[in-house]
Amino acid sequence: MEQAGFVDTFRMFKQGNGFYTWWSHFANARSRNVGWRIDYFLVSESLKSQVQAADIHPKYMGSDHCPTSVTLNV
Numbered sequence: 001m002e003q004a005g006f007v008d009t010f011r012m013f014k015q016g017n018g019f020y021t022w023w024s025h026f027a028n029a030r031s032r033n034v035g036w037r038i039d040y041f042l043v044s045e046s047l048k049s050q051v052q053a054a055d056i057h058p059k060y061m062g063s064d065h066c067p068t069s070v071t072l073n074v
Contacts, residue, residue, distance in 0.1 A: 006042040009054035009070045019056050022065050033058075041070040050074055 001008060010019070020035030029035060041054055053071040060067050 001040070001042055005045055007045060007048045007051075009041045009043055009051050010056060010068070012048070012051060013054055020058070020066075021056055021068055025064060030058075030064075039065060039068050041068060043070075047072075 018033060020033065020037050021039035022037075023030035023033075023035035027034075037056075039056075043051060050073045051070060052073050053069075055069050057067045057069065
């Protein structure tokens with residue numbers, strides 16, 4: 001991502017481990033928060049200054065993925 005000139009909006013606001021957007025259906029992976037982060041909002045360097053917020057919303061159920069969001073000042 002970074003090599004292509006894109007910025008991970010979520011990492012602009014939060015660092016560290018334990019932030020996932022997908023969990024396997026096996027072995028209670030979601031309840032144990034053992035997952036992968038495979039859903040991203042990426043922006044170009046020129047749009048980076050317009051990013052106001054970005055988040056992952058694991059409390060929302062209904063899929064093996066959870067919603068992600070980004071707020072832009074445009």
